[in-house]
Amino acid sequence: MKYAHIIGWGHYLPKQILTNDEIASEVDTNHEWIFTRTGISSRRIADKSETAATLAFEAAARALTRANIHPSEVDLIIVATSTPEYIFPSTASQVQSYLGAENAGAFDLSAACSGFVYALDMATQAIGTGSVRNAIVIGAEVMSRVLDWKDRGTCILFGDGAGAVVLQGSSIPGGVLASTMHADGSGGNLLSLPAVYHNPIPALGEEFLSQNGTTKNTIDMQGRQVFRFASRVVPESIMEVAEKANWNLDEIDLVVPHQANVRIIESVSKKIGIPMSKFFMNVNHAGNTSAASIPIALCEAVDAGRLRPNDNVVFVGFGGGLTWSAAAVNWLVLPSEKQPRFLDHEWRRMRYVFARQRAKLRQWSRQIGARLAGSPTPDASLKDGKNKK
């Protein structure tokens, strides 16, 4: 049996801070309303040059430095995102190229705000079977690009960012011990983001029209219903995953929930009887970064000294789909864990510059090769119709 241990973690938040007051200067809202209903004061916004892939790369690079492993040792990269630049190439493929992770397979996973926990489960299973030794699991989002900035019910909630973990297989018990994944597609219309090519959206039916009856390519949400759904499934998920991991609830040291709203978590805390002090929250300054929120909060929890070796931590996600999921992780620091060396980070950054140059060279050599080879001409026999039956 191979256990999947988290041996590296990293996050990246764009530099630009957008406060509630700044939003209130554009739409009819105010700091007091936003803060008391959600716990959010500010969020980060990506600049024009940043994409889900560049944010994901920054987080992954930091996680690899912490894990002290080389990109060529990575076998699998999964990016959980709802805001990719392209359907294909996947965000994960772009990250693979930016890192120069030449031995890694790469794909994106779409499960909205539950995406990171789903992806963690996929990578854990791959490690468990022995087909993968090292995997990077990333949550990355540029939510600011899919918001209707005139819709005060949604634009106040979301922010941009990325978080990543490096998972490594080991025979030492610990790491990701159990997970759960759930979905209820009948609630898909409660929280939706149409793909660009689905506008208008005849195939999905009228329930996918936004609340004012129009189609749009921005997030549509029925906030109260999502609130009720989250308050119900989060306690159930925590109990289910704790049972799978053979933990009593009082053996849980920390819960890192999807960072959507402090009030949701307060209601979860009351329902399940785990004190708020055991829930790590950073929604105040990061907003809701969808699939990125759990790994970003995890990194901040580690930085704040909230996780000690051998602690039991639960990640719990919920969101569009509807989807919800949880993971039970025994935070074990492996004896073989190496500390990053002095200047290691700078040396690695140089390597990433080389990786991008190498990718460009490959593109050029492909273009030159294609020119030299000329256009492929159809087989003469096919042209004459000789092969027709």
Ligand code: ACO
């Ligand atoms: N500022 C001021 N007033 C507002 C704002 C705003 N930003 N937004 C709504 N209002 C008004 C409404 O128009 C309404 O006014 P009315 O009573 O005159 O009609 C009133 O406030 C109440 O509106 P509700 O939508 O019922 O407000 P609610 O208390 O439910 O709070 C909120 C809204 C914060 C969105 C809440 O429902 C919520 O947090 N829901 C969960 C959303 C969530 O977490 N989504 C993400 C999960 S999954 C994922 O991350 C993709």
